[in-house]
Structures are given as structure tokens and as C-alpha cells.
Amino acid sequence: xxxxxxxxxxxxxxxxxxxxxxxxxxxxxxxxxxxxxxxxxxxxxxxxxxxxxxxxxxxxxxxxxxxxxxxxxxxxxxxxxxxxxxxxxxxxxxxxxxxxxxxxxxxxxxxxxxxxxxxxxxxxxxxxxxxxxxxxxxxxxxxxxxxxxxxxxxxxxxxxxxxxxxxxxxxxxxxxxxxxxxxxxxxxxxxxxxxxxxxxxxxxxxxxxxxxxxxxxxxxxxxxxxxxxxxxxxxxxxxxxxxxxxxxxxxxxxxxxxxxxxxxxxxxxxxxxxxxxxxxxxxxxxxxxxxxxxxxxxxxxxxxxxxxxxxxxxxxxxxxxxxxxxxxxxxxxxxxxxxxxxxxxxxxxxxxxxxxxxxxxxxxxxxxxxxxxxxxxxxxxxxxxxxxxxxxxxxxxxxxxxxxxxxxxxxxxxxxxxxxxxxxxxxxxxxxxxxxxxxxxxxxxxxxxxxxxxxxxxxxxxxxxxxxxxxxxxxxxxxxxxxxxxxxxxxxxxxx
Numbered sequence: 022x023x024x025x026x027x028x029x030x031x032x033x034x035x036x037x038x039x040x041x042x043x044x045x046x047x048x049x050x051x052x053x054x055x056x057x058x059x060x061x062x063x064x065x066x067x068x069x070x071x072x073x074x075x076x077x078x079x080x081x082x083x084x085x086x087x088x089x090x091x092x093x094x095x096x097x098x099x100x101x102x103x104x105x106x107x108x109x110x111x112x113x114x115x116x117x118x119x120x121x122x123x124x125x126x127x128x129x130x131x132x133x134x135x136x137x138x139x140x141x142x143x144x145x146x147x148x149x150x151x152x153x154x155x156x157x158x159x160x161x162x163x164x165x166x167x168x169x170x171x172x173x174x175x176x177x178x179x180x181x182x183x184x185x186x187x188x189x190x191x192x193x194x195x196x197x198x199x200x201x202x203x204x205x206x207x208x209x210x211x212x213x214x215x216x217x218x219x220x221x222x223x224x225x226x227x228x229x230x231x232x233x234x235x236x237x238x239x240x241x242x243x244x245x246x247x248x249x250x251x252x253x254x255x256x257x258x259x260x261x262x263x264x265x266x267x268x269x270x271x272x273x274x275x276x277x278x279x280x281x282x283x284x285x286x287x288x289x290x291x292x293x294x295x296x297x298x299x300x301x302x303x304x305x306x307x308x309x310x311x312x313x314x315x316x317x318x319x320x321x322x323x324x325x326x327x328x329x330x331x332x333x334x335x336x337x338x339x340x341x342x343x344x345x346x347x348x349x350x351x352x353x354x355x356x357x358x359x360x361x362x363x364x365x366x367x368x369x370x371x372x373x374x375x376x377x378x379x380x381x382x383x384x385x386x387x388x389x390x391x392x393x394x395x396x397x398x399x400x401x402x403x404x405x406x407x408x409x410x411x412x413x414x415x416x417x418x419x420x421x422x423x424x425x426x427x428x429x430x431x432x433x434x435x436x437x438x439x440x441x442x443x444x445x446x447x448x449x450x451x452x453x454x455x456x457x458x459x460x461x462x463x464x465x466x467x468x469x470x471x472x473x474x475x476x477x478x479x480x481x482x483x484x485x486x487x488x489x490x491x492x493x494x495x496x497x498x499x500x501x502x503x504x505x506x507x508x509x510x511x512x513x514x515x516x517x
């Protein structure tokens with residue numbers, strides 16, 4: 022299959038808002054893939070590389086060679102090229118990597134170059150999430166979607182079961198939970214209040230403290246322990262305390278879900294960024310169990326899984342929990358969790374099985390939402406469905422001492438089509454100086470209200486702080502840049 026075919030499908034998916042049309046386009050392309058290229062095509066249609074790390078980023082792809090006049094690259098050519106790039110290391114690797122980029126991108130057309138850059142940097146904004154690729158696989162292979170989802174959950178990825186999908190439902194059904202092979206994590210939907218989250222569950226719930234740590238999945242088989250991250254990366258060697266706790270449990274084989282967190286001498290949890298830098302000191306706090314001594318628990322209701330968890334894991338290594346059907350009690354528990362320094366809570370239906378991927382009513386997270394008024398410093402040209410618009414905005418906070426605006430993050434989240442049209446016109450008028458082809462610097466006049474989940478220390482931005490999960494609420498024409506929030510406000514939140 023030619024790369025141009027995949028790029029064309031990606032463009033078609035980006036151009037429509039219809040889920041049905043997206044799935045149909047993806048399914049048609051998947052059905053055309055040869056068996057030996059199916060995994061690569063599945064990954065590319067989902068907007069990701071099969072190589073976990075390539076050493077490439079925006080900086081290394083900022084300047085590309087002149088594009089080819091006509092498409093000649095195959096999917097196999099591209100995959101082989103990235104394999105070679107990923108294998109480079111040691112003295113001289115930087116030069117070899119740069120030469121490999123010139124070779125690969127020089128064989129790509131302008132459209133292919135832009136798409137490949139997005140693929141490498143995780144910026145293929147086509148609206149094709151993994152759940153859509155799973156639906157497309159089911160359509161292309163003529164198998165039940167539920168079978169694809171379950172197999173992908175247990176195998177650890179959609180790519181891993183693409184071939185099985187075309188082999189039929191029975192082949193998908195052969196995929197089971199294996200101790201030692203990480204499975205996809207279960208995710209939570211969101212609610213603005215705990216009362217709303219309890220109402221979503223419509224039954225008795227478990228209210229778990231939401232820790233701001235590192236999501237971990239722990240597999241133990243005898244003395245052999247594997248600790249995987251949310252993205253299924255192997256963290257075993259970096260989390261010795263987690264391994265020690267897993268080995269101390271009175272069980273031979275187990276799979277546990279939880280968080281690794283660093284708690285300070287004052288007994289308060291430290292921020293995610295602090296935990297990430299103190300990995301050897303992190304302790305585990307578990308909130309679910311998927312398997313114990315030959316018994317799979319993923320299809321059991323949460324109430325049964327929690328009973329097994331409580332009998333197996335000592336309280337000091339379990340996430341704080343309240344079981345209730347009283348929304349007022351749940352609200353108070355959440356308030357206590359926040360006062361103790363945690364992110365919020367996750368409200369879980371006691372009757373829910375363990376399901377990966379979809380954010381349904383089984384788990385609902387509730388976190389305080391912060392907002393700031395910041396100034397737009399620059400804006401990036403959009404790609405995919407946003408091509409032709411100015412999209413990703415660079416955000417600045419005031420520094421009253423110097424009078425400067427200090428960059429604290431950027432985002433394209435929360436923008437409607439109407440907002441994109443408005444800001445394209447607005448920032449085109451505010452543009453100053455030539456664009457580098459990607460970023461347009463603007464006069465710092467436009468204030469924007471930004472919602473975010475928290476702040477973290479940053480070496481990337483000069484103010485030493487960055488927003489977490491920033492998204493646009495609205496543009497503020499009623500405020501001037503002099504009324505924007507200060508960098509001191511953000512820095513103070515680091516200690517909150």
C-alpha cells in the first residue's frame with residue numbers, strides 16, 4: 022500500500038464530523054491492507070508510529086528537504102525507514118539521524134511530508150481515536166465490535182489484534198488476560214460535581230481518592246514482577262518500592278491497578294512532577310485487582326473486586342475509599358481529599374466490570390477546575406481538519422516586575438469551528454513579522470480565559486511553570502493584557 026493512500030484516508034477522516042463516515046473511510050483502507058502491512062496501516066490510521074522512540078521531534082523536523090513531485094513511498098518503505106532511525110545510537114547518531122530524515126522526507130510529497138511530521142510528533146489531528154479504529158476493524162473484518170474491543174484490551178493494543186480480527190471472532194476470543202502482559206487501562210469520564218457523578222452511577226458507589234501520581238499496573242508471577250505505566254511502558258527497574266510491596270503480598274500470581282506516589286515527610290502527597298523525579302522513593306497505592314492466583318476478575322462487578330483487593334492489600338497501600346449512596350457524604354469525602362492535597366475523586370459504580378478504553382459511567386472523575394485570564398503571544402497554523410485556520414495558541418502570564426509576558430503553555434483544546442474562524446481573522450490582523458511557516462507571532466493584545474487542571478514546574482518555559490491540560494473557555498474582549506493573571510499566581514499554585 023502506498024503512503025499516499027493512508028494520507029488520503031487521514032484527510033478524508035479529518036474532513037468529516039460524521040463518526041459513521043470516519044469509520045467507513047478507515048474500514049475501506051484497512052480492508053485493502055496486505056497481511057504483512059496490516060499492523061503498520063492500523064497504527065498509521067490511528068495516528069501513531071509502531072516505533073516507541075525515534076529521537077525525532079519538532080526541532081529535528083523544522084527544516085525539511087524539497088518535497089518529491091509525485092508519491093512513490095510505500096507504507097513498508099516508511100516503516101523500514103523509521104526502524105532504521107529508531108535503531109541509531111551512540112557517537113555520530115545525530116548526523117546519521119539527520120541524513121535519514123533528509124532521505125525519507127525527500128522522497129515524500131509536500132502533503133506526505135506534512136502528514137509524516139504530524140505522525141512523528143503525535144499531531145495527526147484527524148479525529149481518528151483508537152475507538153474509531155477498533156470500530157473500523159470490526160466493519161472491515163466483519164466481526165463483532167465487542168470482540169475487537171475486548172481482545173485489544175487484553176492484548177494491550179488495537180494493532181496487536183488487527184490480524185486476528187481478519188481471522189475471525191474465534192481468533193479474537195482466544196486472546197485472554199496473561200499475567201506479565203500489561204492490558205489497556207480503564208479510563209474515567211468527567212463530571213463537574215460529585216453529586217452529578219453519583220447520579221450518573223445511579224446506584225451505590227465507591228468514591229476513590231484521585232491521586233496525582235504515576236498510573237501503574239503491576240503483574241506478579243512468583244518472584245517475577247512487571248510494573249507498567251499508563252502507556253504500557255516498562256517501569257519495573259525504576260520503581261523498586263513498588264516491586265517490593267508486590268512481592269510482599271500473600272499471593273503467587275496477581276494483577277493490580279493503582280498509582281505510584283511520593284508522600285513527603287509532612288504526610289502530604291507531592292505533585293505528579295515531583296513523583297516523576299523521585300521514582301525510587303515512590304510507594305504504590307492500589308485501587309483495583311484484575312487477577313489473583315488463576316482467577317480472572319475483569320468481568321466481576323467492582324464490589325467483588327474490591328472485596329478481593331481489601332483481603333489482599335494492606336490499608337497503607339490502598340487508595341482511600343468511601344462506599345455510599347449518599348451524595349452529600351460523597352461531596353464531603355471529596356472535599357477532605359482535596360484539603361489533604363489530592364486531585365479530587367473518582368466515583369465508581371459497584372456493579373461495573375473492568376473495561377478499558379471507553380470513558381463510560383462506570384468510572385467518573387471529579388476535579389476542581391481552575392481558570393486564568395492569559396494573553397495570546399503567538400498562534401500556530403492548523404493541520405488536518407484545521408488546515409487553513411490558525412489553531413494552537415501560545416499563552417502568556419504577566420510579570421508585573423518586568424512588564425513582560427511569560428509563556429506558560431499552549432493549547433488547541435476547547436476550540437469550536439466558530440472560534441477557529443474568529444481567531445484566524447483576529448490573529449491575522451494582530452500578526453507581527455514574518456511567519457516561520459508554522460508559528461505566527463502576534464501583538465500581545467488578546468486576552469483568553471483558560472481552564473486547566475493544575476500547574477507543574479517547567480524547564481521548557483522561562484517562567485519555570487506550565488499549565489496542565491489547558492483548554493479554551495472563551496476570549497475576553499472585556500479585559501486588557503494589563504488585567505491578565507500574573508506569573509506569581511501560577512507559581513503560588515505549585516505549593517497549593
